[in-house]
Structures are given as C-alpha cells and as structure tokens.
Amino acid sequence: MTRQVLKRLAGMVVVLLLVCLFTYVIFFVLSPDPAVQICGKNCTPAKIDQIRDNLGLNRPFWAQFWTFLSGLFVGRTYGEGIQCSAPCLGYSFQSSQSVTSMMVQRFPVSLTVAVGAAVLWLLAGLVSGLIGAINEGKFIDRFISGLTFAGMSIPNYVLALVLQFVLVVTLRWLPFPQAVAFGDDPVQWFLNFLMPWIVLAVGYAASYTRLTRANVIEALQENYVRTARSKGLRPSVVWRRHALRPALTPIVTIFGMDFAGLLGGAVITETVFGLNGIGKMASDAITKNDQPVIMGVTLLAAFLVVVGNMVVDLVYTAIDPRVRIGASA
C-alpha cells in the first residue's frame, strides 16, 4: 500500500514537471513579447531591449525555464527589486501583483462556488438517480430522464440569465446580489451564492443522475441483491446498502475529477454572476492578455486535476475492500 502511494507520488511529480514544461513552452512560443507590453506607449527599441535584459528574456529557453521552475520553490526577483516569493507562478505587470497572491485572494470564492455546487449536485444526482433506477421504465423514471436531458443540454450562461430574471426580477424570491462577507450577513451571503450553485450544479446533477441510475440498475441485477431480498430485508435497506453502495465507487472517481476541475475556477458561472473567483480572474486576464496570469491559472488547473486524479486513485483503493485487503484466508 505504502509502495503504491509512493509510486503514484513519483508519477505525479513527473506529470507535474511535464505540465510545467508544456505550459511554459506554449506561452514562450505563442505569446507576444512581454517586454513590448510592459514598455507601453512611448516605447523605443532601446527601452525594450533594456526591459528584456532586466527580465532575463534574452537568455536561452532552458535557462529561463529553470528560473521559472526554481521560482516555484524558492521565489525569484523580477528586474530591479520586484520580489516574488515562493511559490512564484509569475508576476502580473498589469496589476502589479504576483500571480500567486492574486490566486490566494480569489481562491476562497472559487472554493465556495465549487463546494456548494458539489453538495447540490451530489444530493440531487444520487437521489434522483436512485429513484429512477428503482422505478425503471415507470413514469417517474422517464420524467427524471427527461429532466436530465434538459439539464445537460441547457448552457450555463442561458440558465444563469433565465434564473436571474425569473428568481430576482420577476418573482423576487431572491434579493439582488450584494457584495457581503459571510461574517457580516450570512443570509445575504448564502442567497448570493445560491444561484451560482444552482446554475453550476444543474449540468453535473443531470449527468450524475444518469450515472447513478445506470449503476444502480446494474447493481440491482447482482446476485447479492437477490440474496439480500431472500434474507427478508426491507426494500429501502436493499436499495441503500446493496444497490447504491456498489454504485458509488465509479461515481467517486468522476466526482474527484469534476470537483478538482472546478477548484481551478468556474469561468462561465463566475463571470456571469460577477464573482471574483479564479475563473473570473482567468477570463479577465484573457481579455487583457495578461499572460503570467493566464499561465498561472492554466498551471493551477492542471495541478488540481493531477492531484485530484491521485486522490481519487487512493480513495478508490480505500473504498473497495477487494482492493484494500488482499485475499488472505
């Protein structure tokens, strides 16, 4: 088990290094000259050269990559005296801030969005998937299936606008969003996040419903479900313990990936609702062509997916007794 974990960790380090390299290559090759950007308007070729020199942009690729990589661990200095402490993902000259500190500021928002949405979609997906599976082919099952089609096909931004219009403007069930901290007004804070949560959760809930339904239907065919019935267990116990539990294993895998992906920012949802999360930061950076930020967000997303993947693998071994404990008797 420990061996397995160590092996996975080593693999993860390699993958992350490659991710760094590829990301760096992409931005190194494709990006316009950062020196030109920094230089701004009244620019002379001499000035650009000086900036390039200052930032070390004239050095060979590998040297620059090494500086970037070591910056992740020990920090680095840009030009004269712009300090970027570890882990340094880069420095945004446009907003005069290190990318890392920008992320630290915005990460809580993305985390809140992701956690709230995940709770919603897990609850909705598992419950409606289970209901669909045990009523397979009946009206309620077909009704839920219809809903999942709708949920999967409606684009986020459309749903967001429609929900805002209906819930806030027409029905006035929700107050107009105001920027408040959780500590100041928890209720308003909660209501602010409610719509982003719902909007983000709908698509996921739909696919989790389908996944749960399919898995539970499969599990219900298992011989051990017949055994459970033959023991005289109540249907609720049979469904929960003997059908839903085995169906959960693959769902955990997908959930880990989805959730990790969301931590890297829900671009559309955050932008539509004006939430200052990582996703909004990315979209702002793209419109402003703030390359260090774009690159930082890309790296963060890749990092989260890789780490999420590993966590899922480890959890996967932990939740399946057949993997966790080898045959011994």
Next chain:
Amino acid sequence: MTNSQRDQTLDQPADRPMLSVRDLTVAFPTAKATNEVVHHLSFDLPPGGALGIVGESGSGKSMTSLAIMNLLPPGATRSGSIVFRDTELTALREPAMRTVRGSRIAMIFQDPLSCLNPYYTVGDQIAEAYRAHRHGVSRRQAHRVAIESMERVHIRDAARRVNYYPHQFSGGMRQRVMIAMALSMEPELIIADEPTTALDVTVQAQILGLLTEIRENTGAGLILITHDLAVVSETTDQIIVMRHGDLVESGPVEQIFSEPRADYTRMLLDAVPRIDDAIDDMRTLPSSAAHETPTEGARL
C-alpha cells in the same frame, strides 16, 4: 372444533406437509405469447423432510424455488397454490412475505462469491439478516449471533473471521458463510439452489454433509435443487425430476435410483459417472442442446 377433531390434528401433525405446492405455474407473459417455465407443478414436503428437485438447466427448478420465495424476476407471473405451515404464501402481501423470507424460509444460492456483497464483511451480512427479523436487537448481539452461526457451520476462528470480507474466503468457506447466514434465523425450511455446483468435489461432500447435519440438529426441512443426481442421493429422501417445466417423475430416492419409470430419469441416471465405470460408458443427454432452443424448450 370438537375435542376429537383437535386430538386428531394434534396426533398427526407429521402427516400434514410442511410445504404443499399445487398447480404452480410460472410464466413470462409477453405481448405475443406466454412463455411458461414451470407448468402445473405439484409436490409436498413433509415436516423435517428433505426433497431433491433434479433437472437440467432450463427445467424450471430454480424458478420453482424463487416462486416459493416470491422473488421471481420482474415480468414473471406465478399461479397456483403454495401452502407453507397453513399459510397460503401466494396470498401474502409483500410486507408479510418479508417476515417469512430469511426468517422462516431461508435460501442458499449457487456461486457464493457473487451472492455475497463484496462491500461488507460476512459478519455484517449475517447480522443484517438477523437484525431485520429480530426487532430491538443490538449490533453487538447480532454480531455475536453471526459468530455463533459461523461456528455452527464449522468455520474455525470465527471470532476473527467474522470481520473478513467475502473475497478473503475460499469457495467452500463462502458457501459455509451463506449457510451460516441462512441458519442464523433458525428457519423451518431451507431451500438450497445448486449449493455445491460451484465447488470442487471434496468441498461438495463437506457442504452436503453440513446440510444433513444441520437438518438433523434443527429439524428444518430442506429442498435441494440440483442438476446432479449424485448430490441428492445422499442428502434427500424424496426426489422430483423436472424437465422443461414439467414434473417427469417423483418418489423416494431408492425407488428413483433402482427402478426409474421415466426414460428421462434413466438417462439422467446414466449420466451420473460411477467410480467403476469405464470412461467410454459415460452418457450425455443427447437431447439437451436441442431442447434449450427457445422454440422447443418453451411452452408457447
């Protein structure tokens, strides 16, 4: 009820069958036709008796057992009468049937690996059945019952192994766990559907011996379903032979073995390998493959 009548019933409880199946028909109705897999089957099981139901796959023997438990797959219908200890099982609603299942009639299935849930320890799965039927039993009590049941089926070191998962046991041990699970409720009737088919020969003999031992110790009735006449010969006292949903022949074991009336039974007997037989003499059932095609085998 007069005194003399009561005396009569008291005097002769042994004569009244524990389980009485009459005209049992199991069918899968489809839009076009009704596919009958068990056809007007009738048999009795005396109290504490052991009955073997023998037939090839597709003969309807498993469907018969599932029909008794009302655990037929979705889409199947059953008709006829199944009387268990004065209770007409076909008239019971599902909640009432649940109190019979596992508690009064327990089932043991083929292939214990797939029949035990891989996500729970065997102790959990035994205790779960026990707690479903004995209300107000604590987890600890149920756990102790699980250990006791495992000891009764001769699983050594039960106190430790009760916390094992099914995959940690060998095939024979798993089947013992299944039997322990059935036993934990002290059922009046045990239905074993091919309990030894997935096991190798020496383990088969052990499991059959165990079933006989349990029957002797608890007085429970046994219905043993198998395709293998050798299995029933030592374990049961009555046999019914089924084919394509029909009863072919029934009678005491000795009679079926010594003077089978039906040709089909004779073929089945010939197919049982004996230790003194030359390999060349071993018979197979020539008809079986042809009859398993849906058009031939199904009663339309």
